Amino acid sequence: MASTELLLLMAMAIHGGSTAWCFASDTISASSPISGDRTVVSRGGKFELGFFSPAGGGGSNYYVGIWYKKVVSQRTPVWVANRAAPVADPASSRLAVAADGNLVLTNEAGKLVWSSNISSASSSNGAAAVAVILDTGNLELRRESGEVLWQSVEHPTDTWLPGVRLGMNKITGEVQGLVSWKNAGDPAPGMFTLGIDPNGSSQYSTKWNRTVTFWSSGEWKDGVFAGIPEMISHDKYDFEFVSGKNASYFTYSLQDPTVISRLVLDVSGQVRQIMWSPSADEWMIIWTEPHRLCDVYAVCGPFGVCNGKSEPYCSCPAGFRPSSAGDWELGDHSHGCRRNNPPRCDDGGVNSSSLVHGDGDGDGDAFLPAPGVSLPRNSSSAQASSARDCELACLRSCNCTAYSYGSQCSVWYGGLLNLEDTGGMDDDLYLRVSAMDVPSSRGRKRTAVFVAIAAVASILALSIIVFGVVSVGVMGLAHSF
Template sequence: MASTVQVQLLVTAILCVSRRCLASSDTISASSAVSGGRTVVSRGGSFEVGFFRINASSSRNGSCYYVGIWYKKAVSPCTPVWIANRAAPVADRATSRLAIAADGNLVLINEADELVWSTNVSSTAAAGAGSNGTVAVILDTGNLVLRRKNDVDEVVLWQSMDHPTDTWLPGARLGLNKVTGEAQVLTAWKNSGDPAPGVFSLGIDPAGTSQYFIVWNRTVPYWASGEWNGDIFAGIPEMTSHYMYNFEFVSDANGSYFTYSLQDPAIISRLVVGVSGQITQLTWAPSADEWILIWTEPHRLCDVHAVCGAFAVCDEKSEPLCSCLAGFRAASPGDWDLGDHTKGCRRNTQLQCASTSTAAVTGDKDDDDFLLIPGVSPPKNPSFVRASGDRDCRSACLMDCSCNAYTYGDRCAMWHGDLLNLQRQTDEDAGAGNLYLRLSAMDVPSKSSKKTIALACAGAAAALVVALFAMAFVLVRMVRRRRSMRFAQALERGNLVAFRYSDVRRATKNFSEKLGGGSFGSVYKGKLPGAGGADAAVAVKKLEGLRSDMGDKQFRNEVRTIGTIHHVNLVRLRGFCSGRGGERLLVYDYMPNGSLDKALFGKSAAAAAVLSWGARYQIAVGAARGLLYLHLGCRDCIIHCDIKPENILLDGALVAKVADFGLAKLVGRDFSRVLTTVRGTIGYLAPEWISGVPVTAKADVYSFGMVLLEIVSGRRNARCSPGSGAGGARSEYFPLVAARKVLDGEVAGLLDERLDGEADMVELDRACRVACWCVQDEEANRPTMEQVVQALEGVIAVDVPPVPVSLKVFADDASYSYFSDECSQLKSSS
C-alpha cells in the first residue's frame, strides 16, 4: 500500500510539473529565466522570445547575440520584430540570461554578470511587486508584457509595443503620450548586419499636428504623411485601396496615436523603417514563401535625405544605388557593403586649400583644382556670391577653404561643407549649369598628365597584349558574373533595373519561348539570376506600336513611374530595356499559372482542372482591388483601358495580378484603334469607346463587369450554340442572358456547368448583380471600383440592376461580326 501511494504521489508530482511547464511556456518568471537555447512562445505559437544572432552572411559580428521577438510559425528565416539590446549585444548566450530581477524589472544580464538592458519600471510602479509577483508574457500579437497581479486585478507595468524598434505590428500604437511626453518612434537598423539604431526614424509630429514624419538624424524631416482627414492621411492616397487593413487615429487630452489592424487575423503583416530610409508595408505570402511589398514611402529611394551620405551620388537606375564622386572612396567600406551609407565618402587626397587668387588662376599642381562632374544635379541651398564669370566664380571658391563645389549659370553658386543629396540627372534641363567639384590637384587629370598616361599605356599595351588575350575569357566571365550578382541584388531589393538588350536576349535564349501576345506586344519567358544563386523566372514583353513622339528619355521616365506602382494585385515590373536599335522591353515577374483566359477557357491539359468557385471569387476580388489601386491609390489616376481575362494573371497561389497597367500612356490614346481590331477584345469595350466621347475610369468598370460575367459562367460572353431546324446555329449573348436572369432572380442558371452547382449562392448572386451594374450604358449608372470592391466584400448591399439597352441592341444585331461570323462558320460545317 505504501509503495502504491508513493507511485501515485510521484505521478501526481510529474503531472504537476508538466502542467506548470506547459502553462508557463509563454511566460518568464522569477524562477524561469531565458538563457542559452531556451525560448518562450506565445499561446497560439505566433511569436517567440529568446536569444538570436543576425544572419552571419550579412553581419560582421557573427558571435554577437541579441534578445528579441520574432515570428515563430509560417515566416522563415528568423525575422525579428523587436530587439531589447539592439545597441549592446552579448557574447555568450549560455551564460547570459533574460530574467525577472528582485525589483520586479525584466532585465538582461550578460556573461560578465553585468546589467545590459532593463525595462526600467520605476520603483513607485513596481512597489510591493517583488520578483515573485511579476511575470513577463509574450502574446500572440507580438507584444511582450511585464505584469503583476494584485488583490483586485492584473497591472501592466511595461510592454514592448510601447517601445518599438524598427517594426510596427498590427495593434501597436505609434504616437505621443501628452501626459508623460513619451513618444513611440520607429528607428531603422544601422545596416543589414547591425540592429543598432540608425539615422532614419518615423514618428508623429512633435508640434502636435496629426501628421507623421520620417526624419534623418533626428533633425531633418524629408517625408510627411499629411494630416489625418478622418479616413486617410492626406499624403498617402494609397490607404483608400487597402481594404485588408482597418485604420484608426485617436487624439485626446492624454495623447495622439495611430493604430491599424487586419480584417483577416490569419494575414501576417508589418510596417518597417528600412536601413535605406524608406518605410514599407509588407505582407507574408505563404505560397511564395516571401514578403510582398504593399506600399512604400517615399516612392523613390533618391528622395530619402542623405541616403548615400556625403560626396556620393544617388542613381535610381543603377546598381549599386550609391556611388562615390570622382576622387572619393567609401568612408567605411564594411558598412557601405551592408547598405549603411550614412558615413558617405571621403577624399582620396586631402585638400591643400590655396589662399591666393594667383594659385587659383595658374592651377599649380601642388594646390587644389576643380573637376567637372557631368550629369549630376547640384545640391539644394547654395550660397551666392558676386562674380563676373565662371573664372571669377572658380577663384572665389578656391580662396574659400570651406567651399567644396561651385557652378556658374546666371550667377555664381557655391556649396560649403559636405555635399549631400546629389542625384544623377534624368533630364537634360535638370539642375543649373555645370557642377565643378573641388579636389586635390593630384586627383584632377591635366592635359600633360593625360598625354603621359596615354604614352605609358601604349607601351604597356604592346607588352601585355598577349596576356590580355589570355585573360579575356576570364574577365568576360567575371564581368558577367558580377553583372548577374548586381541584377540579383537589385531584383531582391525591389529596385527597377535598366537592363542591356544583350542581357535580356541571353536571359530569354534569344526570345525562343513565347508565352503569348496581346495589344501591346509579344511576351517571352526568361530567367535572371536570383538571390542565393537560384534563377528567377521573368516574363519579358516586347512593346509594339509605341508613340512616334516618345524619345528614349521620356520612355525611361514613364517606365520609372510605372515601376513605382506596387500592389499585391498588380504584376510587379522588375526592369526595362531601351535598346539602341529602338527595342523597348519590359521585364515582369513570371506568373506560373498564366492568364485568366487560359484557366477559364483553355483546352490544354493545364486547364483541365476547373477553377473552384472560391478561387474564382477571390480572383474577382483581387482583380477589383488591383484596379481600385490604379484608380485611387496612385498619385495620378491610371485608366487601364484594356481589362480582359488575358490581362489578369495568376501567381502560384492563384492570386490575381492585373497586368499591362500604365501602358496606355506609352502607346498613346489612339491605340483604341488597335483594340477594336484584336479578336475578342471588342467585347470588353465600354460604349463610350465606340461613340468617341472622352473615356474615364468608368470604362475600366465596364470591362471588369464583362470579365466578371465570364468568371461566373466559365465561357466567353459571346458564343454560338447549335440550333435546330432551318435556323441552324444561333447566337447567344451571355451578358443579356445574365441581366435577365438577375432581374428574375434565377442566377443559379448562370453558373459554369462544370462546377455542378458547387458555389456560395450569396456570393454568386452578389457577383452577378455587381457585374450587371458595371455594364450599364451610362457612366453615371455604373459604380466606382471602390464601390465594386465594397460590394464584392459584402460591405455594402447591391440592388437588382436594370437590363442595359445596349445589350439588347447588341444581341439583336445579327450582322455584328464579333459572333455572327463565328456562327456562320458553325452552320456551314454542320
C-alpha cells in the same frame, strides 16, 4: 518506469514539493530565464523570443529580440531589447525577472546591459512578476494577477505591428515612435525616426538625425492620411486614428487574421508597409513613403550620389570613395563619401592664399566634374565673370567644396547632401579634390605620343608587308614570262 517516477519526485522536491517548477513555454520568470539557445514561443505559435545575431552582423554580436515563428521562413526581428548594447556570449548571458520585478538582461560578465526600468515593479506586496510573449508580438511584464507593469509595444524599435498604438501621451508628452536600424547587421538606433506631430496635429512625419523633417503623412481625413492615397485602395486593412484628452494615436488591423503584415522604418529612411507572400516566400512591398528613395533626406550621406533606378542606389563621384565600406555594404550610407586624397587645406600644408589650381601635375587642389548630378541646395553666390573666375573664387577658400558656373557663379561649403544622378543636362557641378586625383596633363600627352608612335609603327609594318607581297607577285609574274 520507476526511474522516471524517481526523477519526477526529485524535481518536485527541489522545487518545494509543488508543481511550480513547470513553467509555460511562453513565460520568463526569475527561475526560468532565457539563455543560450532557449526561446519562449507565444501560445498560438506566432512569435518567438530569444537571442539572435543579425544576418549581416558577422555573428559576433547577439541581441534579445522577437521574431515571427510561424509561416515566415526568414528570421525577421520585429523588436529588439538591447539594440545598442549587444552581448558576445548568449550561453552565459541571461534574460530574467529580477528580484525587484524588472525584466533584466545581463551579459557574460554578469553586467546589466538592459532593463525594463520600471520603478514601481517591486511595490505590489511582494507578488511575483513574469514576462509573457503574446501572439500579437507583444512582450508583457505583468503580475500573476494580470496587472501589466511594462510592455514592449510601448517601446517599439523599427517595426509597427497590427493592433499596436503609435502616438503620444498628452499627459506626459511622451511620443512613441519608430527608429530605424543603423544598418542591416546592426539594430542600434539609426539616423531616421517616425512619429506623430508633437504639436498636436494628426500628422506623422519622418526625420533625419531627429531634426530635419523630410516627409509627412498629411492630416487624417475621411479615414486616411492625406499624403498616403494608397490607404484607400487596400481593403485588407482597417485604420483608426484617435485623438482624446489623454492621448492621440493611430492603429491598424488586418481583416484577415491569417495575413502577416507590418510597417517598418527601413535603414534607407523609407517607411514601408510590407506583407509576407507565402507563395513567393518573401516580403512584398505594399507602399513606401517617400515614393522616391532619393527624396529621403541625406539618403547617401555627404558627397554620396543617389540613383533610385540603380542597385545599389548610392555611389561616390569621381575622386571619392565610401567613408565606411563595411557600413555601405550593409545599407548604412550616413557617412557618405570621402575624397581619395585630402585637399591641401585638409592636410594643413598651405593656407588658402597659396593654393593654386591643379591639373594633376602639382600638389595643389583641383576640381573634377560630376556630370548629370543635380546641383545641391543652399548655394552661395560669388563674384565671377567666367567659369575660370568662379573656380578660382572657390579655390581661394579652404571651406569651399564645389562650384558651378551657369547664369551666375554658385559655390558650396562643407559636405554636400542630397546629390542625385538625374542624367540631365544641368549646369555642371565641379567637386574639389586633391590634384593627385585629377588625370595628369603630362600623362595624357605621353599617352597621346605613345598612341601616335604605335599608329605610325603599325602603318610602317603594314606598308612593308604590302610592299613585300607586291614584290613577290611582280617577281613571280616576270619569271613566268
